[in-house]
Amino acid sequence: MENEIWKDIPGYEGKYQASTLGRIKSLNRYITRPHPKTKEVTRYLVRERILKNVVGSHGYYVVGLGQHNNQKTHRLVALTFLGTCPVNQEVRHLNGVRTDNRIENLKYGTRSDNHIDRYEYGSRMGSLNSQDVIEIRSLLLNGKTPTSVIAEKFGVTCGAIAHIRQGRTFQWLT
Incomplete structure (x- = not known):
């Protein structure tokens, strides 16, 4: 079994982490919110937990990082372990499986590289490889x-x- 390494996601330090196995978790932290009726500000503990991946409309896993902030899991994992995406590049799934977000399956490449991968693995809208x-x-x-x-x-x-x-x-x- 692989060792799972967790690191803070850039821009979400102390709140969310990504793992080498392609999982995202929220960390223990306190948040303050006004009560919906009384408007009294209350402090809540948000416990650490692995976030649930949901398959989005394009077939990629998506996680919610707070209200109205859905992010593609593969992009968060790549940002965390590969660094900022270079200009004119995007995240590639090397084995053609859009839901396989392990770090060894992700790499930055050009859009052309990504399209060639899709044809190679038959993972575009059509079915030809x-x-x-x-x-x-x-x-x-x-x-x-x-x-x-x-x-x-x-x-x-x-x-x-x-x-x-x-x-x-x-x-x-x-």
Whole structure:
């Protein structure tokens, strides 16, 4: 089993920490709040706990750091252990699994790197990966299989197959 290392998240020191296993926790701390009815200010203890990850609309884990402050977990882990994200770069999931936020699976890279990863792992909106495209190209080259049959076999549209044939998509794949 891996050792889990916890570090303060930059900007949230003393409040929240991220771990090398991709988890986020809130730390013990006191907060003051006015009572909703009497408006009397009261001091509350917020106990340390692991925050619950929720899958957001784009398939990435999201955690709430206070009211109206949802953050993507992979970005918090990368910020904590890899440092500030360089200009024109974003966080990549090296194995293509959007919910795997372990630090060894995260790396900064360009948007182009991220798109190549998505095609490689078939994790974009469509379902084609590199091997599928190579097989589609070979079927197109032999000329015996109709486009509609190829599209049905791979679960994509005839337009997607036409774009592969024309070199409009997957140009980077040789």
